[in-house]
Amino acid sequence: DAGVIQSPRHEVTEMGQEVTLRCKPISGHNSLFWYRQTMMRGLELLIYFNNNVPIDDSGMPEDRFSAKMPNASFSTLKIQPSEPRDSAVYFCASSLSPPLNEQFFGPGTRLTVL
């Protein structure tokens, strides 16, 4: 298995632009997570899907952020409009249902908003 796949790996954009991050979970995994990592705030959970349904989005910072999971093999995280403070590494992770709890992380997308 190729593991969790994320694209793009690096994104540089200007303030105000729309940014879309993409994730393909490991085949057969039914839980998907989006995280944001910064030096100041560490690793923060943004949103959690189970069987393609958003279960907990309490970590989504504000309305500029949205996430979708149209099917079991694809998810997007969109930021519109982007701001410099959104600059971070965004990780997607997937797992099987409990009790098999291990989360497998993708390589991350490094986002820089100028």
Add this chain to the structure above:
Amino acid sequence: GENVEQHPSTLSVQEGDSAVIKCTYSDSASNYFPWYKQELGKRPQLIIDIRSNVGEKKDQRIAVTLNKTAKHFSLHITETQPEDSAVYFCAASIKNAGNMLTFGGGTRLMVKP
């Protein structure tokens, strides 16, 4: 919700010495405690985990202990090597909360040769 505190934030040890990282959690319903290692520029990867029905688990040079009464768990690395240098994250997951993890703030471990 769950809150996970991790200490220390940085730890420097000499090669061959042991390293201990400690975490506390707030929700007594937590039942799964993984540890992730993140090398510079890489993704977090699971190195060991423990469930609430076990007090200790060991895998070669790494071990994790859990004290449910005190709500704390620790990572122990023995005979440290330079390749152990990384950021280590503890996490906790609450039963019936799916696979959601709450992560600690991370510990940057530096092993000096």
